[in-house]
Amino acid sequence: MNPHLIIIGGGAAGIFCAVNAARLCPGLKVTVIEKSAKLLAKVKVSGGGRCNVTHDLFEADAFSRQYPRGERFVRKAFYQFFATDTIQWFEERGVSLHNESDGRIFPTTNDSQTIIDCLLKEANKFDVSFLMQTEVKNIVRHEQWQLTLKDNDTLNADFICIATGGSPKKDGYNWLASLGHSIIDPVPSLFTFQLPDHPIRSLMGVSVKNVSVKIMGEKLKENGPLLITHWGFSGPVILRLSAWGARMLQEKQYHFTIVVNWLQDMKEEQLKSLFLQQRQENGAKKIHSGCPFELPSRLWIYFLNTIGIEEDLRWADLTIKQQQALTQLLIAGEYIVAGKTTFKEEFVTAGGIDLRQINPATMESKLHEGLFFAGEVMDVDGITGGFNFQHAWTSGMIVAASVAARLNTTA
Numbered sequence: 001m002n003p004h005l006i007i008i009g010g011g012a013a014g015i016f017c018a019v020n021a022a023r024l025c026p027g028l029k030v031t032v033i034e035k036s037a038k039l040l041a042k043v044k045v046s047g048g049g050r051c052n053v054t055h056d057l058f059e060a061d062a063f064s065r066q067y068p069r070g071e072r073f074v075r076k077a078f079y080q081f082f083a084t085d086t087i088q089w090f091e092e093r094g095v096s097l098h099n100e101s102d103g104r105i106f107p108t109t110n111d112s113q114t115i116i117d118c119l120l121k122e123a124n125k126f127d128v129s130f131l132m133q134t135e136v137k138n139i140v141r142h143e144q145w146q147l148t149l150k151d152n153d154t155l156n157a158d159f160i161c162i163a164t165g166g167s168p169k170k171d172g173y174n175w176l177a178s179l180g181h182s183i184i185d186p187v188p189s190l191f192t193f194q195l196p197d198h199p200i201r202s203l204m205g206v207s208v209k210n211v212s213v214k215i216m217g218e219k220l221k222e223n224g225p226l227l228i229t230h231w232g233f234s235g236p237v238i239l240r241l242s243a244w245g246a247r248m249l250q251e252k253q254y255h256f257t258i259v260v261n262w263l264q265d266m267k268e269e270q271l272k273s274l275f276l277q278q279r280q281e282n283g284a285k286k287i288h289s290g291c292p293f294e295l296p297s298r299l300w301i302y303f304l305n306t307i308g309i310e311e312d313l314r315w316a317d318l319t320i321k322q323q324q325a326l327t328q329l330l331i332a333g334e335y336i337v338a339g340k341t342t343f344k345e346e347f348v349t350a351g352g353i354d355l356r357q358i359n360p361a362t363m364e365s366k367l368h369e370g371l372f373f374a375g376e377v378m379d380v381d382g383i384t385g386g387f388n389f390q391h392a393w394t395s396g397m398i399v400a401a402s403v404a405a406r407l408n409t410t411a
């Protein structure tokens with residue numbers, strides 16, 4: 001009888017594993033079991049419907065540093081299948097990709113369906129089977145692996161790949177824990193900060209290119225663009241903080257204070273000399289008439305109004321007290337965060353299967369031969385920008401190659 005690989009989960013990691021295993025191992029029966037009615041559901045909605053496939057940071061060490069959890073693990077895995085391989089894989093199958101200025105890579109069609117069509121065409125070409133609306137409830141090892149489905153039917157397999165994605169609740173991993181695997185508590189990553197009732201929210205839509213944001217009382221600090229929204233703060237700098245601080249912010253129950261330097265890393269002394277220069281060179285000009293910094297004018301006016309600087313006040317007449325208040329707002333503004341919001345519905349789970357029990361060279365469980373993992377079910381998550389899909393492609397491909405190697409050595 002032909003050997004059988006069953007992949008549990010029809011997301012990016014599971015399907016990428018399936019199509020590559022079927023291609024690399026002629027004679028291997030490959031079945032994907034998916035509990036919902038749709039394959040690749042997250043790919044469809046990803047990247048705002050455009051699917052941010054990977055990122056153009058073509059150096060494995062630098063790429064690995066974009067993973068708050070799993071950096072060392074993914075670095076080892078990237079030596080086998082990296083972003084450059086992902087690009088080549090899709091391009092060889094007729095999907096042209098393009099880079100955006102911030103490094104994100106999308107299909108040139110800007111439509112995630114292009115990626116889905118490519119993967120499903122490949123699945124069809126190599127006879128991958130699908131069991132849809134079928135949930136796996138349990139796995140045990142007898143002579144082969146035996147899977148119990150929700151309706152109590154059973155299936156046997158020689159190899160299992162678990163690609164069930166992240167789960168927000170720890171009990172979502174109970175059936176995997178029963179195999180002896182440790183689960184790192186899941187917490188959400190990639191969210192935005194709520195500032196309930198804060199007047200700055202009236203500036204929704206305003207974005208600032210280079211802001212530095214620090215979590216007060218902690219070492220965590222990030223730089224990058226910030227977007228003001230109708231509920232608080234979003235944008236890359238906030239998403240990065242939410243990813244690196246996922247566990248710490250959850251412990252704070254999403255109630256904490258941030259300190260914002262709207263002029264990136266400008267220090268008080270530098271700002272003092274800039275103010276002095278303004279007084280000397282533009283003393284007769286009204287402060288309201290133009291912002292001397294790289295800030296949107298709406299934000300500048302908001303700061304001036306916050307500290308009560310009248311519309312006709314000239315630079316020469318700015319008092320020391322007003323200057324100090326303005327300095328505080330510009331380089332050390334404090335904002336109380338109370339709650340989080342999902343970013344464009346994009347989120348990932350930090351936590352999952354403990355990486356110490358998985359071999360990064362094969363993605364095989366260190367506890368059970370023939371049991372493999374791919375994708376977000378593991379305790380790996382990246383910041384936003386295509387890093388989460390890259391981990392799904394890489395781990396899916398490594399499982400496929402590992403099964404192929406196993407079959408070759410047993411042939």
Ligand SMILES: Cc1cc2nc3c(=O)[nH]c(=O)nc-3n(C[C@H](O)[C@H](O)[C@H](O)COP(=O)(O)OP(=O)(O)OC[C@H]3O[C@@H](n4cnc5c(N)ncnc54)[C@H](O)[C@@H]3O)c2cc1C
Binds near residue numbers: 036054
């Ligand atoms: C809205 C959104 C947008 C995103 N955009 C991007 C982006 O542009 N770029 C990027 O890099 N990342 C993005 N991400 C993150 C990325 O989508 C995920 O990291 C990635 O999809 C994980 O793939 P996966 O295959 O591991 O898990 P999933 O895609 O979650 O797939 C797991 C599958 O397993 C099935 N399953 C679960 N349990 C069982 C069971 N017991 N039996 C049978 N089936 C089961 C689920 O139904 C699901 O279909 C986005 C995430 C979201 C939510």
